[in-house]
Amino acid sequence: MSLKRILFVFAHPDDESFTSGVTIAKYAREGETEISLLCATRGQAGKAGDPPLCSPAELPQFRERELYAACGILGIKNVELLDYEDKRLQEVPTGELVGQIQAAIRRYRPQIVITFPPHGISGHPDHRTISAATGLAVTQLAPDESPVRKLYHVTLPSTAPFANRHVHTDPEESITTIITAPGYVPIAAEALLAHRTQHLSVERVFPGVTQGDYANVRDTNTFILAWCAIPGYRIAGKESDLFAGLDTSTLP
Numbered sequence: 001m002s003l004k005r006i007l008f009v010f011a012h013p014d015d016e017s018f019t020s021g022v023t024i025a026k027y028a029r030e031g032e033t034e035i036s037l038l039c040a041t042r043g044q045a046g047k048a049g050d051p052p053l054c055s056p057a058e059l060p061q062f063r064e065r066e067l068y069a070a071c072g073i074l075g076i077k078n079v080e081l082l083d084y085e086d087k088r089l090q091e092v093p094t095g096e097l098v099g100q101i102q103a104a105i106r107r108y109r110p111q112i113v114i115t116f117p118p119h120g121i122s123g124h125p126d127h128r129t130i131s132a133a134t135g136l137a138v139t140q141l142a143p144d145e146s147p148v149r150k151l152y153h154v155t156l157p158s159t160a161p162f163a164n165r166h167v168h169t170d171p172e173e174s175i176t177t178i179i180t181a182p183g184y185v186p187i188a189a190e191a192l193l194a195h196r197t198q199h200l201s202v203e204r205v206f207p208g209v210t211q212g213d214y215a216n217v218r219d220t221n222t223f224i225l226a227w228c229a230i231p232g233y234r235i236a237g238k239e240s241d242l243f244a245g246l247d248t249s250t251l252p
């Protein structure tokens with residue numbers, strides 16, 4: 001087990017590549033950070049591509065394989081899928097979902113946990129549900145049994161050029177953390193393209209990428225520090241490292 005560990009908690013296969021591509025690629029390759037992903041559904045309510053790459057019945061397995069391929073490209077070491085139904089995450093009893101996330105925290109021992117903001121970026125109810133459950137999972141763990149020191153929401157700044165689409169954003173001043181890693185754009189693009197059944201939404205959000213033009217693939221990801229358990233820690237300006245404030249020689 002690496003010393004530095006990050007757990008991403010999302011709702012669908014592709015959420016990791018849409019929101020956090022260059023950040024995952026960078027941390028997986030620099031500073032010996034172990035990255036894990038808990039994904040609550042197999043994205044079975046999504047499209048199968050145009051023309052379809054599989055039947056609706058095959059879609060969950062297809063998307064699971066696409067997720068494993070994307071995670072392999074990004075460098076995510078541990079990938080765990082839960083069996084919940086896409087678009088129906090809010091029907092799962094909160095305590096059950098929170099318990100699943102806490103089990104993943106006990107298994108992968110992350111100091112950093114990252115999920116959606118409460119608005120879910122796209123506003124998808126599953127995104128909002130996993131955000132709320134992850135917040136509860138982190139804050140309700142007993143301090144002496146939790147390795148988690150920071151919970152982040154990955155978001156988009158309201159000033160971003162892509163913010164005019166139908167997405168929720170956060171004002172620049174509320175963003176605490178900016179990870180810029182232009183060198184990893186080709187890897188982030190490759191991970192997006194690994195979600196082959198999702199090529200229509202990949203192209204809609206990152207125009208050109210399916211034709212090999214990576215100009216619209218984000219070289220920067222932005223985060224809001226939503227919860228922190230580092231005594232006395234205050235952010236001056238913006239963080240440029242998710243592990244800022246942590247003494248990496250004595251990590252839990």
Ligand SMILES: [Zn+2]
Pocket residue numbers: 011012014015124127
């Ligand atoms: Zn999603």
